[in-house]
Amino acid sequence: MTSKKVYIASTSMVRVGRYFTKSYKELAFDVVSELFGTSRLGDLNNLDYVIVSNVFSDSMLDQLDISAILAQELGLTPKPALRVETGESSGLTAIAQAYALIRAGLASSVLVIGVEKCSEYPTTVVNKHLTKLLDYEVESIYGFTLVNEVALLMKKYMREYGYSREDMSSWSVKMHSNAVKNPYAQLRFTVTKEQVVSSQVLSEPVRQFDSFPISDGAAAVLITSNENLIVGDDCLEVEAVYQATASQLNLRDELLELPATKHLLSKLLNKCKFDIGDAVMEVHDSYSILGYLVVEELGLARRGKAPETINDLNNVNLSGGLKARGHPIGATGVYQVAEVFKILTSGLGDVRRKAMWGLIHSMSALDVNSVGIVVRRCS
Amino acid sequence: MKLSIPRFWRRRFDYYSIKITECLDCGRKSYPRRSICVYCKSRNVRTVTSAGVGEVVAYTLSYYRIEGEEENTPKIVALIRLDEGPIIIGEVVDVDKSEVREGLRVEGVLRKLKSEDPGGLIYYGFKFRPLIRDR
Numbered sequence: 001m002t003s004k005k006v007y008i009a010s011t012s013m014v015r016v017g018r019y020f021t022k023s024y025k026e027l028a029f030d031v032v033s034e035l036f037g038t039s040r041l042g043d044l045n046n047l048d049y050v051i052v053s054n055v056f057s058d059s060m061l062d063q064l065d066i067s068a069i070l071a072q073e074l075g076l077t078p079k080p081a082l083r084v085e086t087g088e089s090s091g092l093t094a095i096a097q098a099y100a101l102i103r104a105g106l107a108s109s110v111l112v113i114g115v116e117k118c119s120e121y122p123t124t125v126v127n128k129h130l131t132k133l134l135d136y137e138v139e140s141i142y143g144f145t146l147v148n149e150v151a152l153l154m155k156k157y158m159r160e161y162g163y164s165r166e167d168m169s170s171w172s173v174k175m176h177s178n179a180v181k182n183p184y185a186q187l188r189f190t191v192t193k194e195q196v197v198s199s200q201v202l203s204e205p206v207r208q209f210d211s212f213p214i215s216d217g218a219a220a221v222l223i224t225s226n227e228n229l230i231v232g233d234d235c236l237e238v239e240a241v242y243q244a245t246a247s248q249l250n251l252r253d254e255l256l257e258l259p260a261t262k263h264l265l266s267k268l269l270n271k272c273k274f275d276i277g278d279a280v281m282e283v284h285d286s287y288s289i290l291g292y293l294v295v296e297e298l299g300l301a302r303r304g305k306a307p308e309t310i311n312d313l314n315n316v317n318l319s320g321g322l323k324a325r326g327h328p329i330g331a332t333g334v335y336q337v338a339e340v341f342k343i344l345t346s347g348l349g350d351v352r353r354k355a356m357w358g359l360i361h362s363m364s365a366l367d368v369n370s371v372g373i374v375v376r377r378c379s
Numbered sequence: 380m381k382l383s384i385p386r387f388w389r390r391r392f393d394y395y396s397i398k399i400t401e402c403l404d405c406g407r408k409s410y411p412r413r414s415i416c417v418y419c420k421s422r423n424v425r426t427v428t429s430a431g432v433g434e435v436v437a438y439t440l441s442y443y444r445i446e447g448e449e450e451n452t453p454k455i456v457a458l459i460r461l462d463e464g465p466i467i468i469g470e471v472v473d474v475d476k477s478e479v480r481e482g483l484r485v486e487g488v489l490r491k492l493k494s495e496d497p498g499g500l501i502y503y504g505f506k507f508r509p510l511i512r513d514r
Contacts, residue, residue, distance in 0.1 A: 124446040148456040151439035203441035
């Protein structure tokens, strides 16, 4: 039985971390096995498509066509499989593509697997690959990287609104305190503002504790229009999906706005009428300044006020966000969806909310390729 | 990382000078050189060569460690507004970090970007130093 409605029927994750004894195949196997075990997917007859989100397979794993390799490894052949890559927002783009396939009538059930293995190399090598998120010919070849642009933005924000370095640390403190309650988070410990401001400088004023950690991870989500695959009350309906791109930093007239995010949020919030203050949200906060700017784009804080209000926001990044849950690059968006699913249904550990609505936001680099999804609890 | 000779060479004028895009419809100038205007999307554009002089709008001192870039770390990365109007991201060199400030006048200077193994090719491009041209 199919309908035009698109549901998130089941999710699974491994704890984000550094898995020196496991390969990406084993991480993917673990989450897909759990998903098959807990979902009603049963045999493969109910599955139409496999979408793999991964960013660095060719850079760090020497592997192209990772979706076919995983289909072989996980026993998913002969299902069609493809890899999605839109930089850091790949995971949520994969979910968006699954939604599109189902809405187009080309599939009724799609398995989305997000997997990334960043711990295979030392940090300097991972950093080199991360520079590829920018325009190589114009930015990366000069040795510039995302953290430099983030630093320019953060400095401008602090200057414009009169914040001290310590004031800017509230995001990290909040995210770490959230991550303590998330059993799948990488950094399950609290930090103080003093620890944030005394951590290593990456590109001043950005410090280590403003940044995501280097992470491995795998998460899987079953997207379907087949109501028979819904388990009990554990179900979210995908209400809307929007994506947008934007110019690089030096071409922006308003440096302290996120143009792609602003564009897609206006479409999302125009289509779905709900009180955003009551929704459960997972947003992209690779660096604390970006967390503040996203919160301001969402209207949860006035421009320039996010560092003062984040401590009172108890519906944003309950997972700990990229900052403390971790940022397994291509898997992150899939994690975000799985987290909102669990928070709204059976619980992310003990974190559970009665809210009806969820919003998931992801972006790549400085908001150059961004995705937003709104979900609603089925029951 | 091995660099590609054709990939670099075909853009040599972009690396050995600062090329900007001037829109003949909306009039705005932007960096880098492109076949479109990023602001009004017009294709009615022309490429002009910047005089390479401008001022620092914002800057950061970067300690971020990237494989292959170790000898050029830390470095100062800045947003620079060229006198022609557009903003460019550039590295500021030949300056003590205590002397960098917003509003600092700078000029483009050709410097080494990267080199391959000892004895290999050296790739050059523009960086910025405090303006000395008028002295």
